[in-house]
Ligand SMILES: Nc1ncnc2c1ncn2[C@@H]1O[C@H](COP(=O)(O)OP(=O)(O)O)[C@@H](O)[C@H]1O
């Protein structure tokens with residue numbers, strides 16, 4: 001063992017490379033992502049066909065959900081199993097805005113305008129509104145996380161998803177006639193008629209590869225920049241050791257609530273994309289436990305706080321069921337087994353706390369601590 | 377039990393940096409700490425000793441807001457700390473290490489220090505996400521400051537390693553560096569020499585004094601190693617069963633019958 005503390009008197013000269021800020025440079029990754037999204041939108045369906053393009057769309061939405069959940073479960077170390085609740089809340093909010101908004105503006109709930117046309121702008125604005133509404137719910141749900149730990153917090157988030165499901169089931173039939181809508185009084189519009197248990201049918205299907213991968217780009221850039229920043233370190237310190245984090249000046253309450261709000265925001269936006277996807281009728285059961293569980297599995301499988309790991313897991317777990325026709329009926333069994341297997345063999349997830357590229361960099365020397373157990 | 381004995385001296389001035397007045401806490405029926413008072417001057421180096429279970433760590437937990445005192449006052453400089461949250465107390469200027477090491481094991485050595493250095497960082501979510509100029513300036517500053525500290529303690533070569541991969545001695549060292557990174561006025565060290573060999577202990581004793589001088593902090597040290605405490609501390613407070621049984625300069629403590637009795641009764645871990 002080396003000497004414990006010996007103070008060196010020399011002062012280090014500044015030698016680490018300094019990164020300077022440049023607003024344009026900061027926007028580069030987003031611009032690149034938007035470029036790729038545009039290319040995908042115009043060329044991918046032609047290359048791989050509508051069926052696979054649809055899967056790629058699903059994958060994009062799922063990645064947004066898994067990566068955002070990872071801010072809470074992976075980085076901050078809380079355990080939320082109500083992520084689908086936030087998604088569905090955002091989805092219904094966005095769908096309500098486009099459906100009735102289109103009737104109000106254009107006298108029809110159908111699609112309006114082409115690529116980047118006015119209809120699409122209404123759509124993406126509604127997704128953001130859905131995200132904000134979900135973020136507000138995230139704030140409310142995040143508050144108990146200040147007092148509750150582990151299992152108890154999990155139950156609160158689970159309860160939240162179920163509450164969203166039950167409330168949405170109680171809503172009225174959608175109004176599908178423009179005249180009826182325009183003549184409807186407030187009593188018929190509050191609470192919004194969004195289809196009840198059968199789901200919200202007739203939502204204009206605006207979601208396309210461009211918007212999904214634009215949102216995905218922003219989600220990943222935000223998550224990645226968060227992870228490498230002071231703010232992200234503060235979140236990770238909450239996961240690592242709450243007592244020590246506080247002792248180092250981290251306001252752990254603020255970090256936890258911020259994590260919940262951010263995760264819920266992106267889940268809400270993803271819900272908006274989902275609600276407007278072709279072939280999808282968003283329904284109350286989407287808020288339920290099963291869907292939340294899917295996202296939890298992706299974060300567990302991918303690794304705590306590893307954005308690339310979770311992305312990989314989201315791709316695998318979305319693509320596989322689509323490829324294997326009969327998989328759906330065994331899905332829950334396979335997931336449960338997978339989870340148990342991972343817990344036994346690799347509890348830290350596929351990539352652990354690392355990002356994919358960490359594995360190519362020079363290996364860190366992993367001298368095991370030769371220490372006795374710390375006394376208490 | 378004998379009443380708290382305070383030997384007055386010139387060190388106990390009214391303008392003490394840390395002024396602890398009659399704090400106490402009970403856990404259920406157990407009075408873990410009672411009527412604890414302390415006046416720690418600027419750049420003072422005081423010891424807090426007592427047998428296992430005497431309530432030393434509990435005093436640290438009270439001072440840092442981990443526990444809320446049932447009664448009493450804590451003042452730091454001109455700030456009344458009252459019943460602040462732990463992170464607020466750290467920001468006010470009291471930093472600590474933990475008896476059972478509490479590093480962030482999956483963060484690198486550098487990140488452990490950076491995290492502690494960022495508590496007065498003002499950059500919000502928007503700056504972080506947009507990577508503004510201000511954000512980069514602040515992050516660069518944090519990085520430099522952390523690397524400087526690591527260099528002072530000769531841990532800069534391990535900056536990119538995970539904290540959990542450090543040797544036990546280095547982990548103890550990193551705990552101290554991390555506490556210093558919060559720019560404290562008062563540094564609370566909870567058994568920093570535990571588990572170290574005699575030679576390491578000697579170096580530690582030397583560097584605690586150096587830390588006090590170089591970083592201009594007042595130090596309150598919990599330590600079982602009597603020769604070490606006697607050598608470096610200006611004054612010593614002795615706790616037993618949560619009660620201050622004696623306070624004074626080392627020579628007074630050494631010969632106090634109450635201290636000897638407490639240690640003989642409680643089982644002294646002196647070497
Ligand atoms: N959170 C707690 N709940 C109940 N008892 C506690 C708690 N913290 C400390 N104690 C008790 O207070 C007493 C003093 O503990 P501690 O301050 O850790 O002693 P020391 O650090 O002097 O060895 C012990 O009897 C311990 O069991």
Ligand SMILES: [Mg+2]
Nearest residue numbers: 432433434475
């Ligand atoms: Mg102790």
